Amino acid sequence: MLACDANQTWSQFLEFVKSRCSQTAFENWLAPIEATESEEGKICLQVPNIFVKAYLLDNYKRDLCAFVPVDTDGEPAIDFKIVPPSYKPAPVKKEPDHASPSIDHATETREYELKLNQFYHFENFIEGPSNQFVKSAAVGIATHPGRSYNPLFIHGGVGLGKTHLLHAIGHSVKKNHKKLRVQCITTEGFINDLVDSLRSKSVDKMKRFYRSLDLLLVDDIQFLQNRLNFEEEFCNTFESLINQNKQIVITSDKPPGQLKLSERIVARMEWGLVAHVGTPDLETRVAILQHKAQQKGLTIPSEIAFFIAEHIYGNVRQLEGAINRLSAHCRLLDQEVNEKLVEQTLSELFQRPHKEKVSVEAILKSVATIFQVRISDLKGTSRTKDVACARQVAMYLAKEMMGESLMMIGAAFGKTHSTILHAYKTIENKVKNDESLRRQIALCRRHIDL
Ligand code: ADP
Ligand code: MG
Numbered sequence: 001m002l003a004c005d006a007n008q009t010w011s012q013f014l015e016f017v018k019s020r021c022s023q024t025a026f027e028n029w030l031a032p033i034e035a036t037e038s039e040e041g042k043i044c045l046q047v048p049n050i051f052v053k054a055y056l057l058d059n060y061k062r063d064l065c066a067f068v069p070v071d072t073d074g075e076p077a078i079d080f081k082i083v084p085p086s087y088k089p090a091p092v093k094k095e096p097d098h099a100s101p102s103i104d105h106a107t108e109t110r111e112y113e114l115k116l117n118q119f120y121h122f123e124n125f126i127e128g129p130s131n132q133f134v135k136s137a138a139v140g141i142a143t144h145p146g147r148s149y150n151p152l153f154i155h156g157g158v159g160l161g162k163t164h165l166l167h168a169i170g171h172s173v174k175k176n177h178k179k180l181r182v183q184c185i186t187t188e189g190f191i192n193d194l195v196d197s198l199r200s201k202s203v204d205k206m207k208r209f210y211r212s213l214d215l216l217l218v219d220d221i222q223f224l225q226n227r228l229n230f231e232e233e234f235c236n237t238f239e240s241l242i243n244q245n246k247q248i249v250i251t252s253d254k255p256p257g258q259l260k261l262s263e264r265i266v267a268r269m270e271w272g273l274v275a276h277v278g279t280p281d282l283e284t285r286v287a288i289l290q291h292k293a294q295q296k297g298l299t300i301p302s303e304i305a306f307f308i309a310e311h312i313y314g315n316v317r318q319l320e321g322a323i324n325r326l327s328a329h330c331r332l333l334d335q336e337v338n339e340k341l342v343e344q345t346l347s348e349l350f351q352r353p354h355k356e357k358v359s360v361e362a363i364l365k366s367v368a369t370i371f372q373v374r375i376s377d378l379k380g381t382s383r384t385k386d387v388a389c390a391r392q393v394a395m396y397l398a399k400e401m402m403g404e405s406l407m408m409i410g411a412a413f414g415k416t417h418s419t420i421l422h423a424y425k426t427i428e429n430k431v432k433n434d435e436s437l438r439r440q441i442a443l444c445r446r447h448i449d450l
Helices: 003-018 023-030 050-065 103-107 132-143 162-176 187-199 203-211 228-243 263-270 282-295 302-311 316-333 339-349 360-371 375-379 385-402 406-413 417-433 435-447
Strands: 034-036 043-047 078-082 152-155 182-186 215-219 247-252 273-276
Touching: 003 023, 003 034, 003 043, 003 050, 023 050, 043 050, 050 078, 050 228, 132 152, 132 162, 132 247, 132 273, 152 162, 162 182, 162 215, 162 247, 182 187, 187 203, 187 215, 187 228, 203 228, 228 247, 228 263, 282 302, 282 316, 302 316, 302 339, 302 406, 302 417, 316 339, 360 375, 360 385, 360 406, 360 435, 375 385, 385 406, 385 417, 385 435, 406 417, 417 435
Parallel strands: 043 078, 152 247, 152 273, 182 215, 215 247
Antiparallel strands: 034 043
């Protein structure tokens, strides 16, 4: 298509849409587009950014087809070329009030508000094997922003403390590095900001704001997926900060490689440190429960805390829900926390693992056979090494296979919940280095009659 044809076609299209959209929309979105020549059967449109392209296609695709060449799929045959405004000579404007981002606008300082959840600090983040690594990485970043891992990418399932850690970094940097400029946003927030500034023609100002930060905390990057138009701007901001050694921390529900984002941005996110937050183990859950209960002025006896933590294991938010509910009931009924109250108030929150029903008797029978001891010895109190070890294996298997609480298993063995837990941990540790014990336990599992 020749240049003059392209221009003519485009002017005709603009004339057509001008009467069909508001003047502001026209000025903001359509007027900046320029048509130039392209290969045969196509038109080339120069757009200032990817959003203008998206706006055009989202709103005027059908109309476009009536003006510009159409390809074999019936789609408008357009070559889009992104030409940022700064690379073009400033257009001569007849009406200054419709000018694209003016200097006055751009030099204005931006409203700067950092919103951090006041409860999310490092001090009240409970550590355990599932989150120790990520927490130390977060503390490292907060101590030396921009000088350790960049970016830090935190991923893991919902309710496991990603946002908590992100805000904790923010609090810590605000406190210890007062001069640094920090911003914490959700990915939705970033997108909305971008949309707003496009609307108010202050994109440059927004860009300048984000690119002038020392620490950018971005929550839930998974929401950038399928938002192609915004990915590029995010990526540019990201690269600009990283190139200046400014710190970025990102959270996500998946590791970078599993996000449906461009290879470029995934690769950038993998540059730094990728850290996983897992589901907390039983003891960490108990510690979290106790901590949250204490904050609410609630005292929970240890075996009850274990009982709750054994039945609520999905994520920390559920544990918090349980504490809130328990605390409300205790207050309303003016009662202490006890097993009955817990059953009454929390049983519907309890998650029951779908494990096949295994009985203690079946476990004892199998362990007795494989370890060549008597069932009565396993049930007894003999402390000879072989019997004691076999007994601990039986408890270990019971905990692993029965899907019951430690209290229930304890009752079946005539022991306390802490004896069962101790046995479980002892065997769990031993099998790490003891291949023959591991094999014996595997044999026991196979021998258990279901
Ligand atoms: P995510 O962002 O991973 O979905 P959040 O950070 O919002 O999870 O955490 C959910 C809730 O659980 C928050 O109230 C948070 O304070 C709490 N929480 C999560 N992990 C911990 C932890 N290790 N110690 C204390 N509280 C935690
Ligand atoms: Mg979160």
